[in-house]
Amino acid sequence: MMNGSRVAWNETQHCKILDGLVSDQLQLCRRNLELMHSIVHAAKETKGVCQKTFSDMRWNCSSIEYAPSFTPDLVKGTRESAFVYALAAAAVSHSIARACASGELPICSCGSVPSEVLIDSLETKCKCHGVSGSCSVKTCWKGLQDLNEIATDLKSKYLAATKVTHRHMGTRKQLVPKELDIRPVREAELVYLVSSPDYCTKNPKLGSLGTQDRQCNKTSVGSDSCNLMCCGRGYNAYTETVVERCQCKYYWCCYVRCKKCQRTVERYVCK
Numbered sequence: 001m002m003n004g005s006r007v008a009w010n011e012t013q014h015c016k017i018l019d020g021l022v023s024d025q026l027q028l029c030r031r032n033l034e035l036m037h038s039i040v041h042a043a044k045e046t047k048g049v050c051q052k053t054f055s056d057m058r059w060n061c062s063s064i065e066y067a068p069s070f071t072p073d074l075v076k077g078t079r080e081s082a083f084v085y086a087l088a089a090a091a092v093s094h095s096i097a098r099a100c101a102s103g104e105l106p107i108c109s110c111g112s113v114p115s116e117v118l119i120d121s122l123e124t125k126c127k128c129h130g131v132s133g134s135c136s137v138k139t140c141w142k143g144l145q146d147l148n149e150i151a152t153d154l155k156s157k158y159l160a161a162t163k164v165t166h167r168h169m170g171t172r173k174q175l176v177p178k179e180l181d182i183r184p185v186r187e188a189e190l191v192y193l194v195s196s197p198d199y200c201t202k203n204p205k206l207g208s209l210g211t212q213d214r215q216c217n218k219t220s221v222g223s224d225s226c227n228l229m230c231c232g233r234g235y236n237a238y239t240e241t242v243v244e245r246c247q248c249k250y251y252w253c254c255y256v257r258c259k260k261c262q263r264t265v266e267r268y269v270c271k
Contacts, residue, residue: 009036020068034107038099042091043067045147050087053151056224058199058211058231073207077193079161083154086190089117090150097144154190161190200231214270230270239264 007014014036015021015029029036050061059080063071074081100108122142130136144150162185164175175193177185185191197203202210216226216235226235246261 007036007040009033034105035096038095038105039092042088042095045095046084046088046091049091049147049151050084052148053155056217056222058214058223058229059196060214062209063207071207072205073196076207078196079158079190079192080196082161082190082192083158086154086157087147087151090154091147093117094144094147157188157190161192163195164191164193198231200233211270216268216270218266218268226268226270233271235268235270237266237268240267241265 007017010033012030012033014033015026018029021029047061047064047067050064054061059073061080061084063073063080064084070081074084096105099105123145124140125143126138126140128135128138145153163178164185165178166173167176169176175185175191177183197206197208199208200211202208202212211229211231212233214229216229217224218226218235218237220226223229241262241264243260243262245258248256248258250256
């Protein structure tokens with residue numbers, strides 16, 4: 001999707017530049033050219049938000065860089081693939097809704113109440129109107145959460161994801177919890193078929209890039225701690241000089257002047 005950022009999207013032949021589309025997706029692209037700007041934007045957002053959300057964990061969503069040629073961690077029904085596809089769906093909804101609200105998509109109209117993928121993400125937003133900031137009149141509307149907030153919620157679902165298996169239920173196959181004593185799977189939770197590796201060491205067959213040379217936090221007790229991130233292998237310390245703006249002063253009117261200060265910080269990377 002990244003190679004579609006600079007395309008005008010006004011001819012069906014433009015769909016051919018997108019790597020990895022199967023026949024049905026190609027037809028969908030050709031029938032909805034006006035949406036492709038929003039969808040390409042959603043793909044870029046998915047990549048950035050995913051990597052930001054998992055920057056403190058062993059699996060840091062770096063494998064999304066290879067899209068659409070996904071590595072095994074994103075094609076084998078893992079909890080990682082569940083997260084990425086859920087986030088991508090949310091990003092597409094966000095991107096199209098934003099384009100509709102801004103008038104970029106003239107084909108938009110008032111739709112029906114959103115499905116339960118989306119209904120839980122709606123929040124009430126209000127704006128006050130009145131003299132000197134008073135709230136004598138208030139306008140409220142329903143809107144989608146910020147995508148980063150949705151990603152944080154999905155991360156919680158990722159951590160609590162349920163392993164499922166295919167079982168015959170009458171004449172059909174259904175996904176049910178692998179442990180039969182677990183309650184039935186809810187629609188809003190993430191599920192997975194294949195257990196993930198621990199992502200400690202590099203293993204291309206499993207889609208694990210390992211954590212060697214990853215930066216860790218020496219003082220943390222969370223997933224970004226040097227003990228957990230480095231999988232007990234230990235870490236190396238090094239110092240780095242950073243240049244920052246400091247001693248900033250505001251001058252009337254209207255600019256800010258700062259000095260440049262150097263400081264030395266200590267970094268830690270996994271062995």
